[in-house]
Amino acid sequence: MIRLHDSHGILLDTPEDRKAALPETVCWIDLVHPTPEEELQAEKLIGVEVPSRDELRDIEPSSRLYIENGAAYLTASLVWKSETDFAEIADVGFMLAGGRLVTIRYAEPKAFSVFAANATREFSGLDGRDVLTRLIETMIDRCAEVLENRSRRIDALSTEVFSRGSVKNPEAVTRDLEATLGVIASHQRTIAKVRESLMSLSRVTGFLQTMPEMSGEKVLKQRCRAMGVDIQSLSEHADFISENIIFLLDASLGLISVQQNQVMKVLSVAAMIFLPPTFIGTVYGMNFQDMPELSQPWAYPTALAIMAASALGPYLWFKRKGWF
Template sequence: MIRLYDCHGRSLDIPPAADQPLPDDACWIDLIHPSADDETRVERLIGVEVPSRDELRDLEPSSRLYIENGAAYLTASVVWKSETDFAEITDIGFVLSGARLVTIRYAEPKAFAIFAANTAREFCGLDGRDVLTRLVEAMVDRCAEVLENRSRKIDTLSSEVFSRGSVSNPEAATRDLEATLGVIASHQRTIAKVRESLMSMARVAGFLQTLPEIAADKLLKQRCRAIAGDIQSLSEHADFISENIIFLLDASLGLISVQQNQVMKVLSVAAMVFLPPTLIGTVYGMNFQNMPELSQPWAYPVALAVMAASALGPYLWFKRKGWF
């Protein structure tokens, strides 16, 4: 799919013939899941090569940020599906050729949808350089939104974890805490993807400041510096959230261990309670000839009473100690 926008944010139609030029005010070509024909068509319209999907996946720094034939090529790793339990990273390509910007993407991050929905308000006689810096700014803002949402969810989860640790049913609390480990892992995965995205965009923001067409514009250069500062602040915030997640994970594992130890304590106390009666019953179950109590009529009830006393004694002592 090919979407074309002019400098005022209005959607334009792609020229039907390959030999027809783009309108003079066309500044942004957005390729979404482009086919080979779409890439070839755009290459003919702008006169520069459009990177393929395999080229976008190249992890070499020299293949992600470079200038070729007068056009700047940038690849940014952007987080998406952050509302789900399985956040992912997608590579988005940017080609800045003169006053026109081409974006190549095989996913639909929310930042692009928000930016495209606000094109009429965002665009006001802009060119490809402005669109590029504003797009990067929108992606950074989206990362900030994801971090804030996850931070609130982690705070809520923290309250739930410590309240579960104080319930009277240890088995139910342990099951709830074990289920919470999966939620914590989901939060950690999302934060890790956001940190990866911020690191990628930090390189993009630094590279933008070196481009002559942006360095010559004071406003664009200041915007790139502001973006770099925002990325630094968000990276520190992501580190803080990650530390909170680690603490929450340790606390959950600790509470699970406490609950399991409580169960083991009850089993140990029960074993100690029944150990003395078992000993007495074992002694009187022996077939010795000289056991005078066996011939007495009161022997059986006395043996039962001794067994009950030997069981009740340890129980009361453990309860007094608070172990039961």
């Protein structure tokens, strides 16, 4: 799909004739899941080569940030599907050519839909460089929104985890905590993807400041520097959230261990309580002829009394110690 936006944010129709020239007002060409035919059409419209999907996946800095044939090529890794339990990273390509911005993407990061929805208010005679910087600002704002949302959810989860310590059913608590481990892993995955996205955007904003197209553009350079400061601040906040997640993970594992130890303690106490009666019953269960007390009428109730006393003694001692 090819989407054309003019300098006022209005969505235009794509020329059906591949030989037709682009309207002069077009400042942003958005290629969404482009087919090979649409990539070829876009190349003819802008006059420069469009990177393929495989080229967007290259991780070398020289393959993600470079200038070729008068066009600037930038690739950023953006977090998306952050509302789900399995956040992902999408590689998005940006091209600045002839005063126009071209974006190539095979995913639907929310920042693009938000930016396009506000385009008619944000655009006012802008060119491709202005659109690029404002689009990156929207991406940074989206990362901040994801971090804020995850931070609230982690705080709520932390309260829930530590409140389970008052539950007197260790087995139920252990099951709940084991299920919580998956939720914690989901939060950690999302935060890791956001950190990766911020790192990528940091490289892009740094490269923008050195581009020849930015020479003499003080406003754009100041905007790029401000974005760099925001990215640094968000990266530190992401590190802080990540540390909280690690603490929450350790705490959950510790609580699981405590609950399991509680179960083992109960079993150990029960074994110690029934060990003396078992010993007495075993002694009088031996088949020896020379056991004179077996013929006495008081032998059986006496043995039962001794067995009961030997069980009651350890029980009262453990109870006094507060072991259960």
